[in-house]
Amino acid sequence: VVTQSPVTLSLSPGERVTLSCRTSHSVGTYLAWYQQQAGQGPRVLIYDTSSKATGIPARFSGGGSGTDFTLTISSLDPEDSAIYYCQQRGSWPYTFGQGTKLEIK
């Protein structure tokens, strides 16, 4: 089971935010983060806990290990408004959290 928190949040441009993802068993560092903007498919932001996918802005960073992981956006941009999912890849079936909906005021 993969649990994300918070479920929703509303923040202003320029603010810093940290999203949380917790897994029910250790997945080592096999944890990925995705961004899904309205009407689009998910985009890989971070894989293997902290490796950034190609083209992802520097303001996105990932951390953690074992069962507790974070995605940090250092300075929010209006285009960051989206649903963020984490996914464990430590064991099959790979499973996603329910998502965190981030609104930029």
Next chain:
Amino acid sequence: DVLLVASGGGLVQPGGSLRLSCVASDFNLGLYILTWVRQAPGREPECIAYISPTSRTIYYADSVKGRFTVSRDNAKNSLYLQMDSLRVDDTAAYYCARDDFWGQGTLVTVSS
């Protein structure tokens, strides 16, 4: 540009079949573990199939086991998903994916 282009989706009746294809551009697909991921409207994504680079290791989600078959042809830089006995709850956007990159998806609608 690195691309994964999925195709083969469409409207099909319950009990019918579809074959999805995914072609890679600008990289050697044969070097990567690949997965098929689907996302039903308003739901989180679901990983439904996994295939290792040589096809030696294959996994399925319980929701599709016995009905879907994943395969690959590394010489053609392609990944496939044969979907049989389709059900209404298989309706979703289907994506081919590697660890750091997803394709654009193809829509499957199962309806009478």
